[in-house]
Amino acid sequence: MTNFLRKYRPFVSAGIEEAIVYRANFLLFALGNTLGAFVTYFLWKAVFQSSTNSSLSGFTFPEMVLYIFLSFFTGILTSSDGSSSVGDEVKDGSIAMRILKPISFTANYFYEEIGSKLIDVGVLAVPLFGGILIYQIVGTGTPVLNLGNLLLYFFSATVAYLINFYFNICFSFTAFFFRNLWGSNVLKNALVIFMSGSLVPLAFFPPVLQNVLKVLPFSSLLYTPVMLYLGKYSMQQTISVLLLQIFWLIFFIFLAKIIWHFAIKHLSIQGG
Numbered sequence: 001m002t003n004f005l006r007k008y009r010p011f012v013s014a015g016i017e018e019a020i021v022y023r024a025n026f027l028l029f030a031l032g033n034t035l036g037a038f039v040t041y042f043l044w045k046a047v048f049q050s051s052t053n054s055s056l057s058g059f060t061f062p063e064m065v066l067y068i069f070l071s072f073f074t075g076i077l078t079s080s081d082g083s084s085s086v087g088d089e090v091k092d093g094s095i096a097m098r099i100l101k102p103i104s105f106t107a108n109y110f111y112e113e114i115g116s117k118l119i120d121v122g123v124l125a126v127p128l129f130g131g132i133l134i135y136q137i138v139g140t141g142t143p144v145l146n147l148g149n150l151l152l153y154f155f156s157a158t159v160a161y162l163i164n165f166y167f168n169i170c171f172s173f174t175a176f177f178f179r180n181l182w183g184s185n186v187l188k189n190a191l192v193i194f195m196s197g198s199l200v201p202l203a204f205f206p207p208v209l210q211n212v213l214k215v216l217p218f219s220s221l222l223y224t225p226v227m228l229y230l231g232k233y234s235m236q237q238t239i240s241v242l243l244l245q246i247f248w249l250i251f252f253i254f255l256a257k258i259i260w261h262f263a264i265k266h267l268s269i270q271g272g
Helices: 002-021 023-049 061-078 082-092 095-100 105-138 147-172 182-195 207-215 217-221 223-230 235-266
Strands: none
Touching (some): 023 061, 061 147, 061 223, 105 147, 147 217, 147 223, 147 235, 207 217, 217 223, 217 235
């Protein structure tokens, strides 16, 4: 355990220092996402006000408000920037320095990202998640705060982050073949946002498309944790979605190992 901490603690510290140094970048990121959450809130408010039904696709307006801001918070918890980082380092040649280090290539990125995420979540958790809890307690028509659902949410969100991390690592390894991931990374992010239920809950999609999206790994990144928090799943459905999350996590861990085995043979340093 001591050797483990000695080996990886510097990378966690580096991630923390990077997050602290680039404070303006973090604040602008948080501000942009917060504004996006409020724009989404007013959009759904207009949708519900124009509807004659008190609920849409199983969501009341207070539940939709919780879904919107929980999605924003969950997006911060589960976000991973591995694909951009690896792509940039392959392009400028600095990837060589990471490969030369006597530790796991994937673990190198993972612990750096953990460091920066501690700052991100630490700064936003109290005001944002605290506001969600207050709204749930004092708001009328909101689901009753349930400790079991809260624990399920954080467990599911943790697994969701790991899925997202390894998915992005798998995607990032394509930089060893294509050299530049900027365009494909933008496309990938847009598709993930759409298919994870970040913009529109999957319950609003047509049944056939909904069933397909729920099986794909992207629903596990955001939709599953939020729906668990809202108590929208039965016991059987809860077990099913958690097992699906674990399956995708194991799948991407092994896929990352397989792709790395082939990708490292195609690496050519362009910069440096």
